Amino acid sequence: MADFTDPREYEEKFDPRLYLETYFHLGSGSLADDFLRFVLENFNKTFKSGAVKGCTLIDVGTAPSIYQLLSACENFDDITVTWHTKRELQELQKWLNGEPDAFDWSSIVKHVCELEGNRMSPKEKEEKLRGKIKQVLMCDVSKTNPLAPHEGPNADCLLTTVCLEAACRSYESYGTALKNLSNLLKPKGHLLMAGDLGANYYEVGPNKVFSLPVNEKFLKEVISGSGYELVQLVSFGKPEDADFGSSDYEGFYFVHAQKI
Template sequence: MSDFTNTSEYEEQFDPRLYLETYFHLGSGSLADDFIRFVLENFNKTFKSGAVKGSTLIDIGTAPSIYQLLSACENFDDITVTWHTNRELRELQKWLKNEPDAFDWSSIVKHVCEIEGNSASQKEKEEKLRGKIKQVLMCDVSKCNPLAPHEAPKADCLVTTVCLEAACKSYESYGTALKNLSNLIKPKGHLLMAGDLGANYYEVGSNKVFSLPVNEKFLKNVISESGYEIIQLVAFGKPEDAAFDTSDYEGFYFVHAQKK
């Protein structure tokens, strides 16, 4: 078995539109409600603090989601978004082109505007992010240059959410991916990561999509061993009254690290 998820297998199992409809209507009662609020709050705090800023940001594994960039667009003017499968790319392009059948992000954009204390409308916020996105590139975290054959300038900040756990089949390949991602970041540049703790899978329709189960101890070790200094690692445990059966997750994490 490959140490990295097979692209064609993943594309067969992962329907990006069904994934969005299942998990990204804030307030619908899915397990992602807790995850989205947790992640958006931490992104907002991190960017608002002024500790993470610059001109260039790369998001790894963007497609088909944009929630992780809604606060980032307040601090960065040159954002590169990435995709790994064609189905994900098509879903992302619908939103980028503001097509009528694009996924409706309004519930999440509204929440971000509220926690930011932003007077902008939801439409203005989405247009601001669209205007900051300068490139849409293919990514493969198994490669030394994950954006190959494109040679992108080193970024001030790299963001990745719910990506490496899906892409990496082993803990060794997770470390390899983190080292590969460091090749895209400037010295002293920032790495922001978020994802699930302890999850072996999450369901998209009738398919159980693979997830590498990680915990806080593993994250601390692998991030430090991959050439980063951890600034902050925040964990949120699964609520005791949670009754979700679409994943066996145990909680969520958010990491702010800096390349050494």
């Protein structure tokens, strides 16, 4: 088995629009409802605290999602979003361009606006985020410079959600990816990560998408062993009455770490 997922596997089998329609309508009753509320609340708390702020933020594995950036755009003016496959990029570009057939993020944007005290309307929030996104680049976490061939200023913050578990096929390569990502960060720069605990897969249509099953012990060890200091690890266990056959996840995690 390869250390990293071949992007051709995603190009051929992963339908980004179906993925969004399946998991990103908040309140639809999918397993992502719990995940989204957990992650959005933790991003909101982290950015609202003022502990994570600066000029430059790079989101690793953005496409085709924007939910993870809705609170981040309050604290950063220069956001780089990244993609790994052309199909993902096409879906992201529709939203960036405000095209009528872009995915409808309104349920999630509304929720974030409520968490932030309704200081602006959902439409204003989306426009604010669009205005903060300055670059759209290809990203490959298997490379020493994940944004190659682009060379840019090191970031104040890296953000990545449900990415490394999909990209890395082994625990060793997960650590390699974290070390590669640290090359994009300033010293004492912040790393924010969120994802599933214990998941081997999640379903998108008829396809089972690979996920590397991680737990809290592994996350603590791999973060400290990859050049970061763990600031916070928050987890949420799968509710006992949850009955979702679309993934074998055991819970969710949120991590805040700093580059040493």
